[in-house]
Amino acid sequence: MFNRLRGLFSTDLSIDLGTANTLIYAKGKGIVLNEPSVVAIRESRDANGTKAIAAVGAEAKLMLGRTPGHITAIRPLKDGVIADFTVTERMLQYFIHKVHANKLFKPSPRVLVSVPCGSTQVERRAIRESAAGAGARDVHLIEEPMAAAIGAGMPVSEACGSMVLDIGGGTTEVGVMSLNGIVYSESIRIGGDRFDEAIISYVRRHYGSLIGDTTAEKIKMEIGTAYPSKDIMEISVRGRNLAEGIPRSVKLNSNEILEALQEPLQGIVAAVKAALERTPPELGSDIAERGMVLTGGGALLRDLDRLLMEETGLPVIVADDPLTCVARGGGRALEMIENHGVDIFHLE
Amino acid sequence: MDEKLTEQTTPEGDDNFNSANELHSSLESAHETTPVVETLLDDEDTVVLIKGAIEPENVVYDDQDLSVGARLQQAREKNGLTQRNIADKLHLEIHTIQALEENNYDTLPQVIFIQGYIRSYAKLLNIAPEPLLKKFFTQQKDRPSPELSFHHVENKPSSSRDIWFRTMTVAIIITLIVLVVMWWQSMEPSTDQNEAVTAPDTTAQPVDEPKKSENVGFWRSVTGFFSTAQTAEDDTPLADTENTENTASAPKPETAPKPIYIEHVRPAPPTVVAPPVAPAPETNVAVGQATETTASPVLPSVLPEITTENTENQTVELSPLVKPVEEKPATIISDKPEAAKTTEQTAEQKPSQAGFVRVQLTANGSSWLEVKDAQRKRLYMGTVKTGEELNLEGAAPVSVVMGRPDVLNIKANGAPLSLNQFTEKNRVARFNVTEAGGIE
Numbered sequence: 001m002f003n004r005l006r007g008l009f010s011t012d013l014s015i016d017l018g019t020a021n022t023l024i025y026a027k028g029k030g031i032v033l034n035e036p037s038v039v040a041i042r043e044s045r046d047a048n049g050t051k052a053i054a055a056v057g058a059e060a061k062l063m064l065g066r067t068p069g070h071i072t073a074i075r076p077l078k079d080g081v082i083a084d085f086t087v088t089e090r091m092l093q094y095f096i097h098k099v100h101a102n103k104l105f106k107p108s109p110r111v112l113v114s115v116p117c118g119s120t121q122v123e124r125r126a127i128r129e130s131a132a133g134a135g136a137r138d139v140h141l142i143e144e145p146m147a148a149a150i151g152a153g154m155p156v157s158e159a160c161g162s163m164v165l166d167i168g169g170g171t172t173e174v175g176v177m178s179l180n181g182i183v184y185s186e187s188i189r190i191g192g193d194r195f196d197e198a199i200i201s202y203v204r205r206h207y208g209s210l211i212g213d214t215t216a217e218k219i220k221m222e223i224g225t226a227y228p229s230k231d232i233m234e235i236s237v238r239g240r241n242l243a244e245g246i247p248r249s250v251k252l253n254s255n256e257i258l259e260a261l262q263e264p265l266q267g268i269v270a271a272v273k274a275a276l277e278r279t280p281p282e283l284g285s286d287i288a289e290r291g292m293v294l295t296g297g298g299a300l301l302r303d304l305d306r307l308l309m310e311e312t313g314l315p316v317i318v319a320d321d322p323l324t325c326v327a328r329g330g331g332r333a334l335e336m337i338e339n340h341g342v343d344i345f346h347l348e
Numbered sequence: 349m350d351e352k353l354t355e356q357t358t359p360e361g362d363d364n365f366n367s368a369n370e371l372h373s374s375l376e377s378a379h380e381t382t383p384v385v386e387t388l389l390d391d392e393d394t395v396v397l398i399k400g401a402i403e404p405e406n407v408v409y410d411d412q413d414l415s416v417g418a419r420l421q422q423a424r425e426k427n428g429l430t431q432r433n434i435a436d437k438l439h440l441e442i443h444t445i446q447a448l449e450e451n452n453y454d455t456l457p458q459v460i461f462i463q464g465y466i467r468s469y470a471k472l473l474n475i476a477p478e479p480l481l482k483k484f485f486t487q488q489k490d491r492p493s494p495e496l497s498f499h500h501v502e503n504k505p506s507s508s509r510d511i512w513f514r515t516m517t518v519a520i521i522i523t524l525i526v527l528v529v530m531w532w533q534s535m536e537p538s539t540d541q542n543e544a545v546t547a548p549d550t551t552a553q554p555v556d557e558p559k560k561s562e563n564v565g566f567w568r569s570v571t572g573f574f575s576t577a578q579t580a581e582d583d584t585p586l587a588d589t590e591n592t593e594n595t596a597s598a599p600k601p602e603t604a605p606k607p608i609y610i611e612h613v614r615p616a617p618p619t620v621v622a623p624p625v626a627p628a629p630e631t632n633v634a635v636g637q638a639t640e641t642t643a644s645p646v647l648p649s650v651l652p653e654i655t656t657e658n659t660e661n662q663t664v665e666l667s668p669l670v671k672p673v674e675e676k677p678a679t680i681i682s683d684k685p686e687a688a689k690t691t692e693q694t695a696e697q698k699p700s701q702a703g704f705v706r707v708q709l710t711a712n713g714s715s716w717l718e719v720k721d722a723q724r725k726r727l728y729m730g731t732v733k734t735g736e737e738l739n740l741e742g743a744a745p746v747s748v749v750m751g752r753p754d755v756l757n758i759k760a761n762g763a764p765l766s767l768n769q770f771t772e773k774n775r776v777a778r779f780n781v782t783e784a785g786g787i788e
Contacts, residue, residue, distance in 0.1 A: 153460040289441070290457045291464065305468065315439045317464025 012110045012338075013099065013136075014330030015092070016147070017127065019077045020169025020192055020297060022057075022091070023324055024099055025331035031324050032099050036061040037169075039091045040073040056094045065212045079189045080116035080144075080171035081123040085130060092134035111136035112330045112337070116171045117143040118187025142333055144168070144326055145175025145185050148295040151329025152319035156180055161283025165272060165308070166326065167298020169193050172268050174275040176283055184278050188271045192297050194264040195220050202260030207250045209239035220301070223254040226265055227303035227310070254302075261301075268298075269311045276312065291315030295325035416466060416484050417451040423473040424449075438468050445469075451487070459488060535730065705744040705783050706761050711736045713755030720747045732756070744783030753777035760785035 016023040017037070024033040035057030042054035054071055055063060063073040076087040100107035111131050115124055124141055131139045148166040149156045156162050156177040166173040169192040175185040196216040203211050211219075215237050223233040233254045241248040272292070276284060291314055294305055299322040308316045319325050424434060431449070435442040447455045448465055456462050466484055470477035707719065711732040719727040721742025728740055734755075740746070750756055753770035760781045770777035780788040 153458060155458050290461050291440075293460065293464065309439050313439055315465070315468075317461060318467065319460065320463060 011100070012112075012334050013096065014112045014114075014147075014327055014334050015095075015131070016114050016144075016324075016327040016330060017077065017088075017092070018168050018326070019075065019080055019171070021323070022095060023327035024095055025324075025327040026099060027331060027334060030331075031327055033095055034324070035095065037077050037091065038064055038073055038075050039087050040067065040071055041087065043070045043072070045070065053090055053094065056091055065214060078170060080168060080187070080191075081119050082126045082130060085126055088126075089130040089133040092130055096134055096136070108135055108137040110138040110140075110334070112140045112142055112334045114144045114147045114326050114330050115141050116168075116187045117145055117173055117175065117182065117185040118171070140334075140337065142330055143173075143175070143182060143185060144171075144187075145173045146177060146182055147326045147329035147333060148173070148319075149175065149177050149293070149329065150332045151325035151327065152293050152295050152322075154293055161279065161286035163275070163279070163287045163292035165268075165292055165294050165296075165299075167191060167268065167294070167296040167301075167304075168326075169297060172271060172296075172298065174271050176275060176279045176287070178283055183280065183283060184275055186271055186275055188267060190264045190267045190271075192217070192220070194267075195224065195261055195298070195301070198264050199224075199257060199260050202256065203237075203239060203250060203252070204242065206256070207239070208242045209248060209250050210242055211237060211239035211250075215239065219252060219257060220261075223252065224257050224261065225254045225302040226258065226261065227306040228255065228258060229303060265304075265307065269308065272308060272312060276314075288314055291317050293317050293319050295319045295322045297323050415451050416480050416487070417449040419475075419480060419483075420466070420469050420473070421449040423470075423475050427473055429473075434469065434472065437472055438465070440465065453488075534726070703743055703783060704741055705746050705781050705785065706739065706741040707746055707748065707781055708759040708762070709738040709740070710757040710759075711738075711755060712757070713752060715753075715755050716751035717756070718749045722746070745780035745788060747778070747780045749776065749778045751776055760787075 011026045011029065013027075014025040016025075020037060022033070022035055022037045023031055026032045038060040039056050040054040040060040040063045041051050044050050044052065054060070055073075060073050063071065064075075065073070067073050074084065074087060076082065076084040076091060082088045096107055096109065096111075100109070113127055113131050115127055119127075128139045128141060144166055145164050146156065149162050149164040152164065154162040154164065154177070157180045159179055161183065162177045164173075164175050164177070166175070170189065171187050172190050173185065173187050176183045196213055199216040199219050200211055200213070203209055203216075219235055219237060223235045225233075234251060235253075236249055236251045238247050238249050240246070276287070279287065292308070292312075294308070294316060298304065299318050305316040305318050308314075321328075424431070431442055431445045434440075435445045438445075444456065444465065447453070448462070448469065453462055456465070463481060463484065466480055467477040470480050709717070709719075709732065711734055714731055714733045716730075717732050717738075718729045719738075719740050719742070721727055722745055723743055725742065727742050727746070728738060732738065748758070750770075753767040753776075754774070756767070758765045758767060758781075763785050765781070765785070765787055767777060770779070782788055
């Protein structure tokens, strides 16, 4: 009752609680928050060792890997699911408050959170409870492929197959949708983070240098590619030489990164092929005619669409603004839920 | 398409931008492979500057350069590729490539796909996809966005429920409105009644009667679309003063079977009547009982006369009936001042039937009043004004609720009733008037 009253002063939110970034879409306002899912925790020096939030989001990400002993910058989500429940809850709380500028009332929004389709009941419950703990009065969960497809503008409600490949930070979701429902979905724990790890291990193996996550991410963004190309790009990064123990500069080119990324890329290709294999033929023919859509941060990897086109022989399309597809799709889903009731999607 | 684009931008007075756009694309097509020009041109301000240097007249641009499809086709031909090559590389059908180059988007799927095809196509030909996409979306503005159709389809699953819900809502609202109107109309006649009561001119014509009889019944008053038969029926238990002139004809319904009643009585209201349910033979019995029990002491002697006459005459002759009634007044209104209005007199003359009680009210001030008979039928509801007199009759006990008992004089079957118990307390009076004329 009182919650409902407070709800009048809150905006309904769609949250893409991702491993790498958390995005919040507010109804009627668009994307209102796009911050890394990182929390920095400061441990007080008194005997109790009480912990306090030092920074959240972009600010905390700068601290990642650069913290002194009493501060830990952590990513509370791992592989698309919650690894640290309380920290996730605090982070969500912080984000929800940040979105609601007016401080007069404690916000109590209705919230739609996207979850990986492969997440277990326990993981879903953790997400639901952390959102509720962060002040949401009503929590709906939507599976990421569905949200991504809606956000990309695919005709998910029509009786034709729409295939979406959402490569996030922690997971890659493959989904085939038709008539507002998921026909097939698969979630593999390969994502942007795995790309970074692959680059780190490649550099260590081939150059004997250790680089950090942030550097690896930078390499991926600047010269990462998924398909061989004529023009070769180079980047020079600094890592600690394992033999000497001294930071040294390392020069990497795009072909090396392509090689480094082979393993996770093959995992994604295999997941796509498996999805196509299990898709009913009618829907498969729809997909073959129109193509599959790439969303998520992974879609920004250079020539990933080319790779998938060559591997599957199907048209592959990169969605417009792939990073925000899931959050936008969740926002659209919220509106549709408002108009047509929860039953419109198979939500939990 | 391109003409449309020009038309769109020109009215905005953005000539610079417009020609810059054209220049942009023409230059782009000329120097596709020079990335420097590309980046320069991405900045619109720069383009405007360049425009100052190169006169637009000197630049030969084909209108087709502005269209997305033509742009792609041009780039493809420049690279010496066929549509088939492109289709193979993008794993698309050749007709999709054709449609793209002809800007024929109707045969293509949703915007997201078209946009993706354009992007892939442009990337394949090493031209920047963004300007093309911008152009594409500008063109798309003119046509209904497929995303809307997405919403339309979205509506379908629940539309049936929506319609059902809407119909129910409308039905409930209409019902409410009808009820309110009925209630309103039931209120309205009460003013009619007042008029009728205050000015019960003695020459009341039988023809006027149906209108006057409206005053009491709820249903009756509402409608006018109820049959006159029903109207008459409803009237029967309610002996009203305004009808008193017609007392002569009134007795008829007592004995006459309904159809006859309707035929003959319609003009003349039933002042002294059996309840509507009673068919002819039964009424006789009822009347007989009435006489025996003398429940209504005023009229016992009249009733047999009337009934017998009625049965004999079959309600055809009116005049004989008047006589017995007129003979009465002496006995009935003996307690009344001579100056009593004729209406009152006649009202009192009317025979009250067994189980019925007649209530007369005289107002010395205005007061809210509601009178209901034993069947909960509302005989009167409204505000009586100073000087108004009401004669109501209904099945006993009649329940009376009055706002100001101190300004109302009430008589039951002609005998005045004391309202002291209510006036003392100065509150709303609620009581029942029994058949015998007492207060409960």
